[in-house]
């Protein structure tokens with residue numbers, strides 16, 4: 001699937017496309033792995049029913065009224081959390097015209113405190129779609145271990161749905177959650 005960037009506004013004029021909205025929830029963390037490797041940020045993704053990784057969210061129905069109302073409905077079903085995501089949380093939009101479906105993906109990011117993010121993790125196991133469409137939330141390791149593979153490079157080697165992998169890398173870069181040289185190395189050493 002080939003996704004290209006498009007503005008949120010222009011994407012809404014596209015004919016025959018379905019729209020999907022997804023959100024990356026993250027929080028600063030001063031925790032350390034094994035007491036020494038800084039975690040720096042907790043970043044949430046989810047393991048989906050199809051075995052791939054993606055972000056919370058989904059298709060927006062015309063009945064939803066707005067993209068953000070659709071996103072909040074999907075997030076409620078998947079996480080059981082009322083996040084009240086708004087247009088100001090929007091980060092980027094991409095369109096893909098490759099068959100079988102014309103798709104626009106809208107991506108949002110939301111910074112929370114670690115305590116708020118942990119509340120979402122706890123609540124997610126009681127959400128409607130837990131164990132069905134969503135197999136569980138996962139945190140993205142942002143560090144790279146000494147072997148050069150463990151951590152972010154190995155995580156990026158997983159299978160991702162749609163353009164979720166690009167959304168993750170772009171967000172880590174633009175929000176400066178991972179420093180550029182480490183991000184470059186992680187991409188280079190991932191099995192993709």
Ligand SMILES: O=c1[nH]cnc2c1ncn2[C@@H]1O[C@H](COP(=O)(O)OP(=O)(O)O)[C@@H](O)[C@H]1O
Pocket residue numbers: 020022053054055056057058059060103105133161162163164167
């Ligand atoms: O995290 C993501 N980022 C980008 N695209 C995604 C992500 N998750 C799913 N998609 C794509 O968005 C569309 C909607 O998928 P999803 O399974 O989230 O919707 P649904 O829960 O409404 O069925 C699918 O075409 C899928 O390829």
